Amino acid sequence: MKEPNFWSNPADRPGLAARVLAPLGAIYADQTARRVAKSGLEASVPVICIGNINAGGTGKTPTVIALSQRLIERGKSVHVVSRGYGGSLDGPLRVDERHHSADQVGDEPLLIAAFTPAWISKDRAAGVRAAQEDGADVILLDDGMQNGSVEKDATFVVVDAHRGFGNGRVIPAGPLREPISRGLARADAVISIGDAAAQDRFSSLWSNAVTVPRLSAELTPLQTGFDWTDQPVLAFAGIGHPEKFFATLKGLGANLLRAEALSDHQPLSTQLMTRLEIEALALGAQMVTTEKDAVRLPRAFRQKVVTLPVRLTSEDWSVLDGILARLGLE
Template sequence: MAAPRFWYQPKGLFSTVLAPLGWLYAMGTARRLRGASYRASVPVICIGNINVGGTGKTPTTIALAQKLISMGIEPHVVSRGYGGRLQGPVRVVERSHTAHDVGDEPLLIAAFTPTWIAKDRAAGVKAAEAAGAEIILLDDGFQNPAVHKDISIVVVDAKRGFGNGAVMPAGPLREPVDKGLKRADFVLTIGDQNAFDRALPVPRLRGSLKPLMTGMQWQGMRVLAFAGIGDPSKFFATLRSLGAEVIRGEALEDHQPLTEALMTRLELEGKTRIAQLVTTEKDAVRLPDSFRPKVLTLPVRLELEDWEPLLERLAPLLEK
């Protein structure tokens, strides 16, 4: 379901009425965090969030993996494989697995670095260790105690921030911000940095999502865009910033299946309005095979203003 609008507005009637349910949800999160953790033999970096939904964890994971590879370090990613049917642990193979098998995000990340899915995260980390991982990137799992984290990065949309500050269903949070940030080592804000003005008890990293220039000429192109990510409007805005004429943007639910019926409807609308279908990298891995040649993809990459604080924190762990 799409995030309720009141989550990102000052606290009002709905958030007040739902607050008791939020307290119960927060208590459940706190109870889960009391479990025992498996300590890996290699460093584990958790890329997670306090908000529900998408905040930019996947681009962050890819950017960090690429940075480590450039330093001669082999990272493996371990993910729960949200939306996939396989329990794991299993290594994601792009050519044989589908998003239905392993989830869309692991399938995308596997194009960059070895990626494992496992509903039991500790089992996934053990499999990655056995396969030669020199460092493990834990995709999500900030509220899961199964694996000890050496570094935890909380990713947040700079514009949306932590919303109204309430725990779901009263707000967009999985747990209260103050409690969550006590376990964090960094907060990474992505997007309009001037929009985020909250004081933080941990170092802040700043990043932005930049379109990957592939030679595609977007200027003046009529497009019918669709996206099932945390905030589809950001994708549509990126297309417009490149000069594309977005005749309509279809905002889908995060991870929403791209069924034949849905794609046929979009294809018909695109033909009627003489517009090219365009989507995100994450959505593209869920496309039915028959539609892959018909849809253009706009890839984006995360750029950090400064890697040094994170690399300095990581250096002692790599020396062990």
């Protein structure tokens, strides 16, 4: 979904459209509050939610992967439960990256399953029960912050540091699923993702609104041995904010000849990929995409496209580690 321009206006200058749509935003916020207020399943193991207040991509999937790896290093059996957005199967189902496709289980669970056991379940409580029964020591909820069907032992709110909370208003008047104060009242920490300039911007605009501890992190390209310097590329991405991926490539020194911004989770049909391949050949460019997009590639194109993986990094994990210690997950 392409965000309206007024969603990014400063909070103190929302514009006419945001003011006109504010009553609808209040209705949306009340509906969210009713969903959250429901009593949910209390799991027998710790449940950690990685969610967001903003609609759209903020970096939840890299955060889930980073947190799961941190827990695995501590000897924990980590299972991830996801709704499986974009998949045709309802679950609960444990994802097998060797046999399932993104069309069946969604691209994010398929990517996560390469790192740790991942489940899809339209009914999140049923997914948590299945993960428990399968031996999970700790369960990560991929999204689900605004879903009250499962009790959370800890909640991390992930936010794009550059975008912040937009104009601070709720859909459709702004980019938020609920008011900041309500969301952060249920949160244990905020994880802001971006470079130093973006972190400074977030601090200047939103430090007064963030009432919980904050962890600053960044998405860092994984070293794969591929030399990006002056490499001509045709890049495509169907993530929340494709322009961030394109900027990363340019930052690595790639010669970005063509940038195809797709909608989030857009299917990579053979017809689409054939068109991109023809364009890449005409430009003398290498096709490049993200890890999340790569799992949706038709089999015939998997050897033709280079993937640029990124990992969530931070200079100080103490905020996260302190919360894990409180949950007995040292």
